[in-house]
Amino acid sequence: MFELNKTLTYQSLMLLKGEIEDFIATVGNIGVIFVEVVKRIFSFKINFKETIEQSKRFAFDSLPISLTIVGMTSAIIAMQLAPELAKQGGADYTGTLSALVMVRELATIMSGFAIISMVGSSFASELASMAVTEQINAMTVLKVDYISYLIVPRFLAGVVFMPCVFILSAVFGLICAGYVSNWCADLSLLNYYTSLWHGLYLRDIFIALLKASFFGGTIALISCVHGCFTHGGAKEVGLATTKAVVWSFLGIAVWDFIFASFFYL
Amino acid sequence: MSLKIKNLSKMFDDKYVLNDISLEVQNGETLGVIGFSGSGKSTLLKIISGILEADSGEIIYPKDSEVAMAFQYSALFDFLNVFDNIAFPIVERKELRKKYTKSELEKIVKEKLKMVGLEGIEEKYPSELSGGMQKRVGFARAIVTNPNIILYDEPTAGLDPVTSTMIEDYIVQLKKELNASCIVVTHQLSTIRRAVDRVIMLYQGKMVFQGSVQELLRGTDEYSRQFVSASITGPMNIIGT
Numbered sequence: 001m002f003e004l005n006k007t008l009t010y011q012s013l014m015l016l017k018g019e020i021e022d023f024i025a026t027v028g029n030i031g032v033i034f035v036e037v038v039k040r041i042f043s044f045k046i047n048f049k050e051t052i053e054q055s056k057r058f059a060f061d062s063l064p065i066s067l068t069i070v071g072m073t074s075a076i077i078a079m080q081l082a083p084e085l086a087k088q089g090g091a092d093y094t095g096t097l098s099a100l101v102m103v104r105e106l107a108t109i110m111s112g113f114a115i116i117s118m119v120g121s122s123f124a125s126e127l128a129s130m131a132v133t134e135q136i137n138a139m140t141v142l143k144v145d146y147i148s149y150l151i152v153p154r155f156l157a158g159v160v161f162m163p164c165v166f167i168l169s170a171v172f173g174l175i176c177a178g179y180v181s182n183w184c185a186d187l188s189l190l191n192y193y194t195s196l197w198h199g200l201y202l203r204d205i206f207i208a209l210l211k212a213s214f215f216g217g218t219i220a221l222i223s224c225v226h227g228c229f230t231h232g233g234a235k236e237v238g239l240a241t242t243k244a245v246v247w248s249f250l251g252i253a254v255w256d257f258i259f260a261s262f263f264y265l
Numbered sequence: 266m267s268l269k270i271k272n273l274s275k276m277f278d279d280k281y282v283l284n285d286i287s288l289e290v291q292n293g294e295t296l297g298v299i300g301f302s303g304s305g306k307s308t309l310l311k312i313i314s315g316i317l318e319a320d321s322g323e324i325i326y327p328k329d330s331e332v333a334m335a336f337q338y339s340a341l342f343d344f345l346n347v348f349d350n351i352a353f354p355i356v357e358r359k360e361l362r363k364k365y366t367k368s369e370l371e372k373i374v375k376e377k378l379k380m381v382g383l384e385g386i387e388e389k390y391p392s393e394l395s396g397g398m399q400k401r402v403g404f405a406r407a408i409v410t411n412p413n414i415i416l417y418d419e420p421t422a423g424l425d426p427v428t429s430t431m432i433e434d435y436i437v438q439l440k441k442e443l444n445a446s447c448i449v450v451t452h453q454l455s456t457i458r459r460a461v462d463r464v465i466m467l468y469q470g471k472m473v474f475q476g477s478v479q480e481l482l483r484g485t486d487e488y489s490r491q492f493v494s495a496s497i498t499g500p501m502n503i504i505g506t
Binding site for chain 2 (some may be wrong): 134140149246
């Protein structure tokens with residue numbers, strides 16, 4: 001029994017050690033690749049054809065799901081918020097509150113989730129599949145820089161197009177919230193939009209756009225790193241995709257906290 | 266003008282995968298690298314091709330050398346058709362892209378495809394090709410930059426005997442046409458007989474045999490005897506490799 005416990009303890013510790021090593025290695029890889037990506041961007045080693053291709057993918061693939069998620073979420077919030085505010089005599093604040101919640105927080109985080117599930121996972125599985133079939137090694141032998149060809153375009157697509165997805169989703173979400181408030185609390189659309197205008201601050205919009213840009217870059221970078229550093233076979237491709245999704249969620253949660261602390265504390 | 270490797274070593278997880286390997290491959294010569302799975306053959310190719318870095322040792326490439334590698338599973342880009350796969354290094358490398366016009370590039374791709382016995386498949390995607398055709402497209406992509414060092418990682422593995430013979434003949438033909446130094450990692454004795462000039466054998470990261478194909482096939486030492494006779498008893502312990 002003692003031997004068994006010893007073995008189990010030892011195995012648990014080894015497992016923990018492995019997980020910690022894996023975590024440190026992943027953080028290290030993300031850091032190293034980020035530096036390499038920035039170097040290439042500043043030395044203008046950008047593959048424009050691929051960047052356009054990946055941008056189309058980033059913007060169009062995630063837009064329907066992002067609009068749906070943000071639209072539904074804002075509709076649900078308005079459904080619960082508007083009647084309650086109406087009861088308290090504050091129905092006119094529905095638009096203001098919706099604008100604050102959507103622009104400052106929900107639209108960015110919800111479109112981030114949509115992009116992780118639609119685009120990040122697809123980046124990770126595609127690149128992991130290329131890695132295990134030696135296509136990335138083939139690029140290295142052919143003297144084509146895989147960071148410039150595969151990662152930089154995806155990173156740029158994320159940085160530039162995540163704010164676009166956010167802005168469209170936020171506008172759509174606020175429109176949905178307006179109609180739902182009108183339906184649930186008899187709030188006129190004119191009153192809703194007037195109230196909404198009072199909750200829209202240019203500063204909030206700029207911060208949200210900057211945050212969306214950080215989210216986009218983080219999702220693209222994490223997904224690409226998990227994909228490109230995959231070794232093994234089909235099982236590892238699946239694991240890399242799962243890890244990319246989990247790490248991306250973690251990444252945007254950390255950025256969200258940093259932004260909230262820095263700009264709103 | 267030869268490829269020289271001096272005292273090359275590489276470790277994975279505190280275990281030597283290559284241990285103090287030195288060799289030389291002349292222009293127009295094909296060196297066969299044999300050994301059991303896990304003996305370090307593919308690692309050697311990966312270091313020469315620049316995919317991996319050695320822990321110690323030195324590789325001296327000929328002046329203005331261009332290294333190409335034909336991968337075991339072809340490693341064709343599955344998102345590109347055959348034409349774009351072969352043209353890839355020229356299109357994506359600035360210094361090469363400047364040299365050729367679009368029509369010249371088309372001519373080069375067609376010419377390389379013809380060299381490996383394929384024509385009229387430019388528009389097809391890798392998934393639409395047989396294993397043998399994928400290998401040959403992989404060869405065409407490898408030679409599109411006219412390399413003077415060509416590395417083949419198990420070029421005939423998993424192919425039927427007739428396709429294997431065809432591939433072996435292309436290895437010989439490409440070496441002659443490009444006057445390249447070639448290294449072929451293989452398990453197949455037929456490939457060694459038909460396509461290789463000289464052989465080395467690796468075991469646990471060390472070079473345990475080097476000699477001519479005839480010496481290997483004659484079994485002049487206990488390592489070559491065990492390999493050629495495919496015996497499970499001998500100096501090389503295959504359990505756990």
